[in-house]
Amino acid sequence: MNMHLRHSTSHIPAYAPAGNECVLFETAWTRQLPLLLKGPTGCGKTRFVSHMAAKLGLPLTTVSCHDDLAAADLTGRYLLKGGDTVWVDGPLTRAVREGGICYLDEVVEARKDVAVVLHPLTDDRRILPLERTGEQLEAPGSFMLVVSYNPGYQSLLKTLKPSTRQRFVAIEFDFLPKAREIEVVAEESGLDAARVEPLVELARRLRALKGHDLEEGVSTRLLVYCASLIDAGLDPREAVRSAMIEPLTDEPDVRTALLELMQAVIR
Numbered sequence: 405m406n407m408h409l410r411h412s413t414s415h416i417p418a419y420a421p422a423g424n425e426c427v428l429f430e431t432a433w434t435r436q437l438p439l440l441l442k443g444p445t446g447c448g449k450t451r452f453v454s455h456m457a458a459k460l461g462l463p464l465t466t467v468s469c470h471d472d473l474a475a476a477d478l479t480g481r482y483l484l485k486g487g488d489t490v491w492v493d494g495p496l497t498r499a500v501r502e503g504g505i506c507y508l509d510e511v512v513e514a515r516k517d518v519a520v521v522l523h524p525l526t527d528d529r530r531i532l533p534l535e536r537t538g539e540q541l542e543a544p545g546s547f548m549l550v551v552s553y554n555p556g557y558q559s560l561l562k563t564l565k566p567s568t569r570q571r572f573v574a575i576e577f578d579f580l581p582k583a584r585e586i587e588v589v590a591e592e593s594g595l596d597a598a599r600v601e602p603l604v605e606l607a608r609r610l611r612a613l614k615g616h617d618l619e620e621g622v623s624t625r626l627l628v629y630c631a632s633l634i635d636a637g638l639d640p641r642e643a644v645r646s647a648m649i650e651p652l653t654d655e656p657d658v659r660t661a662l663l664e665l666m667q668a669v670i671r
């Protein structure tokens with residue numbers, strides 16, 4: 405593969421690709437295009453970004469967006485330090501200055517003014533205007549903006565505006581096919597593949613209930629937790645209950661139905 409490795413390849417977080425996303429990421433980076441990752445929680449988006457950042461030898465700045473996060477939290481602000489006011493860069497500004505990857509996780513959660521600072525960075529100007537300091541930072545060629553969001557989650561109110569969405573190359577993520585997911589969960593937890601198989605089977609059945617009884621299906625992350633508990637010696641049914649059922653629902657009826665499904669699949 406044609407890679408521009410700038411540092412050693414050690415300590416690259418493991419990532420099992422579902423398709424062509426690694427090539428797509430690298431090509432987007434080479435061509436200085438921003439990237440949007442869509443997909444359910446716990447399916448590997450964050451892992452993918454850390455894997456790619458390490459592979460490309462780029463520093464990674466990750467920001468978990470929340471409903472209080474404003475543009476100034478990303479760009480920076482003047483702070484009082486011993487009687488002086490000093491400008492302190494926010495994480496986005498730092499990533500632009502150092503030419504790294506800035507990953508805004510769950511970007512739809514952030515306040516509206518965040519879109520305003522992202523716009524000039526996501527078109528061919530690639531600039532970050534810092535209104536407060538009067539600076540206009542030009543992003544170096546190696547800088548890349550990556551954002552993620554979970555389109556199915558919550559309501560239609562929490563979605564990206566088309567004018568923002570259409571500035572990104574987008575990759576849709578979903579859970580891995582069964583055999584790959586078994587490999588990933590076995591690798592991450594240390595539990596044998598043969599013992600992981602029924603857990604993944606159950607997860608797939610629970611995912612099929614999404615939209616009916618459940619808002620969200622079991623993530624790969626929860627599968628890894630569950631397999632880790634079993635690998636550490638916990639009784640499998642107890643592990644499934646704590647890592648795959650209790651986190652999904654607070655409704656007693658739904659929980660009972662899920663536990664029945666578990667009895668059928670996990671011995």
Ligand SMILES: Nc1ncnc2c1ncn2[C@@H]1O[C@H](COP(=O)(O)OP(=O)(O)O)[C@@H](O)[C@H]1O
Nearest residue numbers: 418419420445446447448449450451592624625
């Ligand atoms: N394709 C994958 N390759 C390796 N590990 C994965 C993969 N998908 C999910 N995982 C495992 O699931 C966990 C949660 O994934 P994460 O990237 O945090 O999900 P997301 O960011 O989509 O919510 C990871 O820490 C890792 O253990």
Ligand SMILES: [Mg+2]
Nearest residue numbers: 446449450509
């Ligand atoms: Mg994540």
